[in-house]
Amino acid sequence: MATRVFHAPYIAACDALELRAVVARSEGAQPPLPGVALVRDAGALFADPAIDLVVIATPSASHAALATRALEAGKHVVVEKPFALDIAETRALIALAHERARVLTAFHNRRRDADFLGVRAAIEEGRIGRVVHFESHFDRFRPQVRERWREDGSAGSGIWYDLGPHLVDQALVLFGAPESVDADIAALRDGGRASDWAHVVLRYPQMRVVLHAGMCVAGGEPRFRVHGTGGSLVKFGLDPQEGQSVAGLRPGASDWGLDTEPLHLHAGEGEHREIALPRGSQEHFYAQVAQACLGEAQPAVATREIELVQAVIEAAMLSSAEGRRVTLDEVLGA
Template identity: 60%
Template sequence: MSIAVGLIGYGMAGRVFHAPLIRAAPALELKAIVTSRATEVAALDPGIACFATPEQLLADPAIDLAVIATPSATHAPLAAAALRAGKHVVVDKPFALSLEQARDLAALADVSGRRLAVFHNRRFDSDFLSIRAAIEEGLVGRVTLVESHFDRFRPQVRDRWREDGSPGSGVWFDLGPHLVDQALALFGRPQAVSADIVALRDGSGADDWAHVVLRYADLRVILHASLTAPGGDAGGSPRFTVHGTAGTLIKRSLDPQEAQLVAGLRPGDQRWGVDPDPVEWHDGEGRIALRPTLRGCQERFYRQIADALMTGAPLPVPIDEAVAVQEVIEAASLSAREARVVTLP
């Protein structure tokens, strides 16, 4: 038995991330894609049907799971339409454009009896998995400060929806959900949020720099995203810095799976998910030890989706956790607009 998957959208997210990872899950079968790139789909697999509109795909009774990989502003309405059509749904991040939309979708999934998941694939990154394992081992004692950077060096504004200022564009809606989801997976929901989110590049129509602080009782988590800074392995800020009462962890470079997917590598290939950049463990006496980085495994997201649909197992990202991510995304946006600390109720 296999689960028939329909993919809505075949741009960067659909082509580079979703299609390869869906096809790496043995219990999932990618049956149809909504796209105008029929030639590219035929080159991938001539057995995959192409639809011109989401409505056509959602009307197909053979499709069990709809995956939404379209521009951010369309996520919530398409997810709602798919749930109403009786499909299980995976929606790319950001989950929605507002906390209200996210809560409404969660309620609709509950009423419809369908499973709804958000594609927080970065929970399966080598850097995050390695830092989480080191924290859980107690290597730094009680964690007091975390800095999590997701930086790219793209100083020139590009002509695309992610940067044009339209609803759902900007670096905070693009990279912020990854940063927030990882932080909440480690430490839970914060008490308050403060943020500075701005456009710094010449001619930028959307925010391209975000600096967000999650405030806990005895912990601060700094989330930082920029389009004008190289990543840690190119001389910029480390991907993760974790300070605690017994030492510090540093992970310098970003997980390699996105670059591997772009280059044509796929799950199962010998080098898939292998991250040569170690985690540095600095103890209180000035000693430094290098820990091998755990292997990245983003393909596990869709394998866990398949298990959830076939056996009732938990989703890789429970829907209440996805809603909590949206709550922090919205609180940070409000904090930046009003230049104040936003307390979460």
């Protein structure tokens, strides 16, 4: 799904990249694009001198091992989120990439969501004054546990590893690293073996950031609620790009990335305006990756940012498990 919906069409939209091959584990798999080869063994890709860039879009627990093999083979590497299972794996990969002088980055595509771009612009323009409360939801209604690795309770499964990196990365882009983390992460559905509910609070001086994800939310919550000293922002509905790609729409189409649900600005008691959102452009991630591989720019997602996202993910897991507030320094070892 990750290859078909995100990586293949976004790579195809980048003139500087050509998708050569995909590892297909199952019999009867179809290429995500015409002319793309299917191979059964990742080692064949790592050994191919014609391949410069490898994308790791596999179950979470395999990310570090596969990325290590790709870097050791001299490839540039993009890793799906979560980047790794813990800060130790993350730092080992970053060190290896530095040693081999290879580009290593994480697929934080939702920095280019239409709603996030709109919220970020409104905050930076000072439309609601100083932010005191930022709330970000990524909720779904999937009350039945499914038989798949994301929900089986294995390493790297669960909603916090699946959706948490999106929520955390967007928050860190806006506000930087928090001082500490309070979290409650749980499996609440009948038969649940992996987390399906996460409520995480990032603590900053004079501000709180609430990150929430749940699997039993019918009708949905606002995607963003942002309150400041000069007003509030509210955004309903999810960015459309994933749904558009599933439906067969591709980057470059006239409607691509257009979110018709506006951002609501409440600038005071009874004062309300609707703000049209900029066009979403998740495919820009790969244009920036190509520039980095060619030595023309730095990756959009820097290794320090990857490390900080992983630290917050890990701090939240520790906070939930031990029932206490966890400072980021505890995880980073500062």
